[in-house]
Amino acid sequence: MRIFLDTANIDEIRQGAQLGVVSGVTTNPSLVAKEGKADLGEYREAVREIAKIVDGPISAEVLALEVPSMLEEGREIARWTDNVVVKLPSTAAGIEAASTLTKDGIKVNQTLCFSVNQAILAALAGATFVSPFVGRLDDIGEDGMGLVRDMAEVFRKQGFTTEILAASIRHPVHVVEAAKAGAHVVTLPYKVLTQMVQHPLTDLGVARFTEDWNRLVRV
Ligand code: G3P
Secondary structure, three states, rough: OOOEOOOOOHHHHHHHOOOOOOEEEEOHHHHHHHHHOHHHHHHHHHHHHHHHOOOOOOEEOOOOOOOOHHHHHHHHHHHOOOOEEEEEEHHHHHHHHHHHHHHHHOOEEEEEEOHHHHHHHHHHHOOOOEEEEEHHHHHHHOHHHHHHHHHHHHHHHOOOOOOOEEOOOOOHHHHHHHHHHHOOOOEEEEHHHHHOOHHHHHHHHHHHHHHHHHHHHOO
């Protein structure tokens, strides 16, 4: 399983990348707007900035809702950097646009996936990634991780090569469950990445080793 960062915040990406375990970034219009970027030009500059830090896939989402404008925007986004992946929603228009763009060799992340049916369509459209939104399903009382498990089973049995990118991850337990469920990638808010490394017994152990060592050295 690989770890991506789910943020458009450059400082977070820079700090997260220092661990050496982050191999991609996902963004969406909400995350980009949170950083004060207001148009496609600013979105492009943000993605180019991210590409200077992370050389793995960087997902950037189209804002258009109709197929012709999705295609136009998707083709423009695909020119932003070498490693950009065009994020398209799991709507009929998004699936249709994905089918066309993937035939042209453009990488697609089919996002806002909430059912195995949508995931099957994304795989058949040739998407490189499909993003089930785990936390948002949990929010409405559905089993977000159950969707990841079912997708992994179907993809394995059908030999689909589209990678399952678990998104809308809210806490470290989600990360473990996504790994167990068979997600190929998990995209994390920076906070969850920092939470993954924390354990009180590790901190206590380091303090005790240091203390014992210093005592011995003093004797
Ligand atoms: O990349 C999109 C996704 O991860 C959104 O997460 O927490 O807004 O449901 P959230």
